[in-house]
Structures are given as C-alpha cells and as structure tokens.
Amino acid sequence: MKLLILDRDGVINQDSDAYIKSVEEWIPIPGSIEAIAQLSKAGWTVAVATNQSGIARGYYDVATLDAMHARLRELVAAEGGDVGLIVFCPHGPDDGCDCRKPKPGMLKTIADHYSVNLAGIWFVGDSKGDLEAALAVDSQPVLVKTGKGLRTMGKPLPPGTLIFDDLAAIAAELIHKSAPLTPDSEGSAVRS
Numbered sequence: 001m002k003l004l005i006l007d008r009d010g011v012i013n014q015d016s017d018a019y020i021k022s023v024e025e026w027i028p029i030p031g032s033i034e035a036i037a038q039l040s041k042a043g044w045t046v047a048v049a050t051n052q053s054g055i056a057r058g059y060y061d062v063a064t065l066d067a068m069h070a071r072l073r074e075l076v077a078a079e080g081g082d083v084g085l086i087v088f089c090p091h092g093p094d095d096g097c098d099c100r101k102p103k104p105g106m107l108k109t110i111a112d113h114y115s116v117n118l119a120g121i122w123f124v125g126d127s128k129g130d131l132e133a134a135l136a137v138d139s140q141p142v143l144v145k146t147g148k149g150l151r152t153m154g155k156p157l158p159p160g161t162l163i164f165d166d167l168a169a170i171a172a173e174l175i176h177k178s179a180p181l182t183p184d185s186e187g188s189a190v191r192s
Contacts (some may be wrong), residue, residue: 002043003084003121004174005110005139007101008050010126010147011167012036012072019054026068028075029146031168037081042175045114047084048072049106051129056092085113101125102132107139122162124170131158142170 009015014027036046048069054060065088073083087106089099099105111118123134126147134141141161143149153163164170 001045001114001116002174003045003047003110003114003116004039004170005047005049005107005118005121005123006036006167007123007125007127007130008048008086010149011124011144012048015126015147019057019059020068021054021060022064023067023071026071028072029166031166033072033075034079035167035171036076036083037079038171038175040076040081040083044174045084046081047110047114048086049101049110049123049133050086050088051101052088052090053092053100055090056095062090085110101127102129102136104133104136107133107137111137122170122174124164124167127152128155128157131161134158144170 006012009020012028012032013020014029016025020026039046052065055062055065069086076083087109089097089106091097091100093100097105107118107123119138121139122142123130123139124142124144125131126144126149131141131143135158141158143152143157143161143163144166145153146166164173
C-alpha cells in the first residue's frame with residue numbers, strides 16, 4: 001500500500017492563529033486539492049491526522065469539523081481523487097490525551113485502520129509537533145514551507161527531515177520520481 005499521511009492546517013488548508021472555525025474559514029492552499037487528487041489517482045492513499053483543540057476550547061463543534069472535512073472530500077472528488085481516513089484530536093494541550101501531536105495516537109489509529117507498519121511512511125506537517133509525531137512511529141518526517149513551516153525551519157529539525165515548498169511539490173516528487181531522497185546538510189530533500 002502506498003500511504004501518505006498529512007497534517008491538515010497549514011498543509012492542506014491555510015492556517016490561522018485564531019483557529020479555523022467554520023467551513024467559510026477553511027480555505028485550501030493553492031495546489032493542495034489538486035495534489036491530493038493526483039496522488040489518489042496515482043494509487044496513493046492519502047490520510048489526514050489533525051489536532052483540533054478548537055473543539056475543546058469551544059470555538060466550533062464536531063459537526064462543524066465534519067462539514068470542513070466533507071468540503072475537503074468534495075473538492076478532491078471534483079478533481080477525480082479520494083481522501084482516505086481522517087482522524088482528529090479534539091483535546092486541548094493540557095488534557096493529557098494520547099492522540100494530540102506530538103504524541104503518536106492518531107498515526108497509530110491510521111496504521112491500525114489500514115493494517116500497515118508506519119516505518120518509512122511519509123508524514124507531512126508544518127510544525128515541530130508533526131515532525132516529532134512522525135519520529136515516534138518511525139515514519140519519515142516531511143516539512144512543508146506553507147502554514148507554520150517557515151517558522152518551524154528556524155528551529156532545529158529532527159535529523160532526516162525532508163523539506164518541500166508545499167504539498168504540490170510533494171505530490172510531484174512521489175508521483176514522478178522514483179530515486180530515493182535523502183536530506184542534505186540543511187535538511188532539504190535531495191535525490192540520492
């Protein structure tokens with residue numbers, strides 16, 4: 001199985017420090033919907049693991065979150081693709097759950113759902129917590145420069161982190177290239 005796991009806010013859609021609280025505020029990053037559809041049509045299963053503490057904070061409810069994800073699925077379907085399992089953590093940062101990234105609970109849920117080992121599977125995010133969650137399950141940490149990605153690049157990254165401009169660049173890499181990538185001394189993805 002070709003599985004790719006994505007964070008949501010900052011990777012698929014624009015992020016906001018004020019939270020994405022409605023379908024109207026859920027705005028795809030240019031090229032992200034097309035990238036997911038292209039990956040899907042090329043045989044990839046694209047799953048999503050997203051922290052959604054806005055639920056715990058009372059900014060929106062699960063029905064609103066479900067409506068955002070329905071919109072994501074509609075847009076990808078309109079491009080001929082499909083979105084796989086979407087899992088979310090509704091807890092706040094101090095709730096002590098096992099699912100909120102950087103903890104690996106959501107990634108383990110995806111692994112169980114698809115009956116796969118996550119070793120080497122790419123997990124794409126824009127924050128240090130995303131990269132740490134990837135490492136916790138032996139996945140390949142992949143950073144995009146969208147969302148909080150540029151800010152994250154200003155801090156030390158886990159060894160081996162691959163860096164791409166955006167989700168469209170990742171899709172192009174996975175679909176059209178076959179040689180393995182390795183990080184260079186600055187963490188950027190290079191062909192080996």
